């Protein structure tokens with residue numbers, strides 16, 4: 001599956017809805033046992049949640065948007081398919097979450113590409129299930145430091161801390177992702193799927209049990225004037241960086 005929402009594959013409500021529909025179709029297709037996620041936009045895997053969806057909108061809109069973010073994560077983290085992220089560009093925040101939610105991450109070894117949960121830099125807080133997914137990949141200490149600092153790690157650093165499983169030259173990314181997929185698909189599906197469920201169930205159950213509470217927390221957090229101001233300033237900073 002190739003993300004193609006220029007300029008930066010930001011995760012808008014429309015993007016998330018289409019992503020979930022596509023995943024559901026693949027999940028229900030008995031002939032499909034695995035999916036490789038990558039980007040058709042040069043240099044960017046995904047710029048994370050679309051900040052414009054979280055700025056100056058109604059409470060109803062925030063609720064709908066956040067449910068779509070939750071749905072994307074719940075479907076991908078619990079997928080029966082083998083999921084491989086072929087990270088061919090930068091991947092901050094929600095983009096990093098998508099990669100973390102997969103079974104395996106391969107990143108192009110370009111030191112200009114960065115990845116991480118940088119929410120703190122925007123003055124916002126990564127929700128508990130972003131944090132749980134991160135901890136499950138890199139461990140508590142690395143996750144804590146990285147989250148508090150809102151770090152964006154260069155590709156080599158991301159590999160060093162275990163955020164991505166391997167680095168390959170960009171032109172070899174597709175072949176390597178295919179080889180990894182074949183390796184994972186060589187195992188009997190039922191054994192691999194039950195193992196995946198065992199490893200991920202506690203974290204998935206936690207969001208399922210607190211889903212509505214999480215929506216309400218998001219709404220009350222994102223509606224604060226101080227948070228809205230931080231997001232507006234961040235968007236302005238992105239625009240200024242260009243000029």
Ligand SMILES: CC/C=C\C/C=C\C/C=C\C/C=C/C(=O)SCCNC(=O)CCNC(=O)[C@H](O)C(C)(C)COP(=O)(O)OP(=O)(O)OC[C@H]1O[C@@H](n2cnc3c(N)ncnc32)[C@H](O)[C@@H]1OP(=O)(O)O
Pocket residue numbers: 007008010011044046047048049050051052090092093094095118119122124125126127217218221222235238239242
């Ligand atoms: C107690 C807690 C309770 C509940 C939790 C509450 C809150 C937590 C909620 C959410 C968690 C948030 C998760 C996120 O994902 S937030 C998004 C974080 N993303 C980023 O920080 C990335 C920002 N973008 C960049 O750094 C660069 O754009 C990038 C490196 C991706 C690409 O750089 P490049 O130079 O190639 O492009 P730009 O000129 O910067 O961008 C082009 C264009 O796109 C716009 N843009 C970029 N990113 C976003 C985005 N994420 N959303 C919306 N729009 C984006 C950028 O402004 C440019 O627009 P324009 O100037 O109009 O062309």
